[in-house]
Amino acid sequence: MTDLVARVRDVLPSVRADLENLVRIESVWADPARRPEVHRSADAVSKLLTEAGFGDVRIVAEGGAPAVIARHPAPAGAPTVLLYAHHDVQPEGDRSQWHSPPFQPTERDGRLYGRGTADDKAGIATHLAAFRALGGNPPVGVTVFVEGEEESGSPSLARLLSAHRELLAADVIVIADSDNWSxxxxxxxxxxxxxxxxxxEVATLDHGLHSGMWGGVVPDALSVLVRILASLHDDDGNVAVAGLHQASAADVDYTPERVRADTGLLDGVREIGSGSVAQRLWAKPAITVIGxxxxxxxxxxxTLIPRARAKISMRVAPGGVAAEHLAALTRHLESHTPWGARVTVTAGDLGEPYAIDASGPVYDVAREAFREAWGFDAVDTGVGGSIPFIASFAEAFPEAKVLVTGVEDPDTQAHSINESLHLGVLERAATAEALLLQGLGSI
Structure with missing residues (x-):
């Protein structure tokens, strides 16, 4: 074990250099003008995996962004482990709010700043470090799958899984795109x-009207929309839509002080909702107006505004069904529209929630790998955000054991300005993955 830990440390400088080169590529699939950069990113990932020793490396696409599949065959009788990450990133937002250029990796105080440093090009770096530390010859089969449109909701993932099922089949799936407790x-x-x-979308008029002449008689669309949106929560901030599912959450100590520190909640602003922080974050529905x-x-x-619209994002608790929740939200919006205004609800993306039974030999090996690499036992946590492809993988490969790990921490600020990777976390995450691959060879 100690030798493997040392070998991870030895390969980290080259892995970090590769990560920085990937971060310099503006692989924002959501921006049509930068889609060529996503193709360039796939080429770069393919080259890195080929140089790492994978014998079968392919760039594939099924009507969407390019993904990379790299395979190292399993020794006789050994399991195959699928390592997932994604090479596309979120748009950077207002560049003036970044303390350093978003696509120029910059180290400050032990953290590497830049878009994708953590989410999720660090996942690619973790897989590279583990494979290199094992000399390119792990005791298990290893397949690396690096997706190119996760930040856009993975619209072609189902087609990728169907078209390349044999290439992606695995006994264990490790998804390096999540968070750590600290x-x-x-x-x-x-x-x-x-x-x-x-x-x-709300409509009240077929054209705008002078507000002085008609205000107080004719409703404007924005006032109607505001009243509809206000109905989505009760006075305590709980979701007020009927028929939504709630689950139970792990019993962890998430203090108000940590909430304030982790989020940047302004002085005087209170938390919303009822129940423990863990329950509200991981096991209850949440609704946010995002535009x-x-x-x-x-x-x-x-002028009285004739039309206005908003985009609403809802998180579905584990055990719920996304389509049923969207139907409940639609009914609520339609039934809470005042003054006979016309309302149209257009469905968007759906992603299913997922719960994992993290027991058995594979998870025992994983927990020991975490303990060895970090010096602490892993905390079983939920994630308030969505990773829809996890349910897709579980449906495609129902017998596989799924491990959701990651290189993020509470200060990462994924999707926000000044995203960063803690370099010590990268080392510990890569070490844990190398130990996991080695340990899985003996079960």
């Missing part, structure tokens, strides 16, 4: 909320 204590993610989103289309303030005039 920079010093690892997590094993055992539940994830699902996703359902929609756009609600509104109406007249910008700079263009505003004294």
């Amino acid at each position: 920079t010093e204590v690892p997590s094993l993610t055992v539940s994830l909320r699902g996703l359902a989103d929609c756009v609600v 509104i289309d109406a007249t910008p303030i700079a263009q505003a005039s004294n």
Whole structure:
């Protein structure tokens, strides 16, 4: 074990250099203008896996972004482990809010800043480090699958899994795209909320009207929309949509002080909802208004707005069904529309929640690998966000054991400005994965 830990440390400088090169590629699939960069990113990942010693490396696409599949065959009688990551990243947002350029990896105080440093190009780096530390010859079969459109909801994933099922079949699936309890204590993610989103549009007029002449008689669309959106929560901030599923959450100590520190909650702003923090984060539905289309303030005039719309994102607790929750949300929006206004709800993305029974020999090996690499037992946690492909993988390979790990921590700020990777976490995550691959060879 000690030799393997040392070998991970030896390969980390080259792995970090490779990670930094990947971060410099603006692989934002959601931006059509930068889709060529996603193809360039796939080429770079393919080259890295080929140089690492994978004999069968392919770039594949099924009507969407390019993904990379690399395979190292299993020795006779040994299991095959599928290592997942994704090479696409979120848009960077307002570049002026970054302390350093988002696509120029920059180290400050032991953290590497840049878009994708953690989510999820560090997942690729973790897989490379583990494979290199094992000399390119692990005691198990290893398949690496690096997706290219996870940040866009993985729309072609089902087609990829169907078209390349034989290449991707595995006994154990390791998904390196989650969080850790802290920079010093690892997590094993055992539940994830699902996703359902929609756009609600309100119409009250066939054209705008002078607000002085008609205000107080004719409703404007934005006032109607605001009343609809306000109905989504009760006065305590609990979701007020009927018919949504709730689950139970792990009993962990998540203090108000940690919530405030982890989120940047402003002084005087209170938490919303009822129940423990873990239950609200991992096991209850959540609804967020993530965008509104109406007249910008700079263009505003004294006019009753005829149309307005909003995008609503809902998280689905484990055990719920995303489509059923979207139907319940649609019914709520339609039934809470005041003054006879016309409302149209357009369905968006769906992603199923997932719960993992993290018991048995594979998970025993994983927990021992975490303990050896981190010096602490892994905390079983949930994730409030959604990783829809996990349910897709579980459906495609129902006999496989799924391990959800990652290199993020509470200060990573994935999807936000100033995303960063804690370099010590990268080392411990890579060490744990190398130990896991070695340990799985003996079960």
